[in-house]
Amino acid sequence: MNTTPELFTRDGHTVVRASDGTFLRVTASTTTASAAELYRQVGERLTARAAQHAAPIPGREGITIAGDPAGLAALAPALSGLDATPRSPTSPDRALIMQVVAGRTQHLELDHLAAAGTGVLRCYREGDLLLIDPLMLGPEDPTGSQVLRRRIAASPAAADLNAWLDTAGEHTPGLDDLDPVALDMAGARLRQIIAAWQHNTAELPRLRRTLWMLDCATLAASEHPVLAFPEPAARPQPRSLSRP
Incomplete structure (x- = not known):
């Protein structure tokens, strides 16, 4: 599963495209981080999001x-x-x-x-x-x-x-x-x-x-x-x- 962050800028805001096709806007506090730290934080969030997205309904695992x-x-x-x-x-x-x-x-x-x-x-x-x-x-x-x-x-x-x-x-x-x-x-x-x-x-x-x-x-x-x-x-x- 590809959870590598895809970051781009739109109207002065950093936007992330998640692997499920959802677009997420990076918060202002996160934009002050270094590029490496930003990718790490976004990568962790996308990994957690992907796991939640892929999880079956409880009882149907x-x-x-x-x-x-x-x-x-x-x-x-x-x-x-x-x-x-x-x-x-x-x-x-x-x-x-x-x-x-x-x-x-x-x-x-x-x-x-x-x-x-x-x-x-x-x-x-x-x-x-x-x-x-x-x-x-x-x-x-x-x-x-x-x-x-x-x-x-x-x-x-x-x-x-x-x-x-x-x-x-x-x-x-x-x-x-x-x-x-x-x-x-x-x-x-x-x-x-x-x-x-x-x-x-x-x-x-x-x-x-x-x-x-x-x-x-x-x-x-x-x-x-x-x-x-x-x-x-x-x-x-x-x-x-x-x-x-």
């Missing part, structure tokens, strides 16, 4: 990572600098879990956590397609199950996709053999979502309803809106009729 060990290892460079702790996905201790799904049965196992206040960010691969589900933070967000059903409904080969998703095969391709550029793109997208959550940025609502898909063969990325929907009520059991 760290995340849990779970899932396929090889996939997590492949994403390690993209997650560097994060307070990321490996944990069992069924016993999270952070407010957000980033899960790399290794098998189809794992895709839905965390759907219940949002109702308890734990967010879920899910990443998985289907052949040459790499997908990152919408960030699920609450019951108003689409679950993994709803994402799959939305995909099936929008597919021109819905019956085939549904049958393929229901096949007995457990293994899905991992992330460890991806092209490095595709892996970098996926890592950048994950960091974008995590940063939006940690700092509650204006794009967070959009990321909670957007499925991101990367075609690893062409490196073409696309976004697809996915909205949550009320789950249908269970069909009532037929009542047995008894003769009088």
Whole structure:
């Protein structure tokens, strides 16, 4: 992070441009210092300001990572600098879990956590397609199950996709053999979502309803809106009729 002071003069006043793009005017008492002392004082203030600016919202400093060990290892460079702790996905201790799904049965196992206040960010691969589900933070967000059903409904080969998703095969391709550029793109997208959550940025609502898909063969990325929907009520059991 560059915190070297950028000082210039405007209308007789010394002005500093901070690394976040903010302009700060140096006070009159500071202008009497020597150039070296001035740079030292301003540098200390900018360093403190940069640290405060980069700090996540309290309670959102760290995340849990779970899932396929090889996939997590492949994403390690993209997650560097994060307070990321490996944990069992069924016993999270952070407010957000980033899960790399290794098998189809794992895709839905965390759907219940949002109702308890734990967010879920899910990443998985289907052949040459790499997908990152919408960030699920609450019951108003689409679950993994709803994402799959939305995909099936929008597919021109819905019956085939549904049958393929229901096949007995457990293994899905991992992330460890991806092209490095595709892996970098996926890592950048994950960091974008995590940063939006940690700092509650204006794009967070959009990321909670957007499925991101990367075609690893062409490196073409696309976004697809996915909205949550009320789950249908269970069909009532037929009542047995008894003769009088």
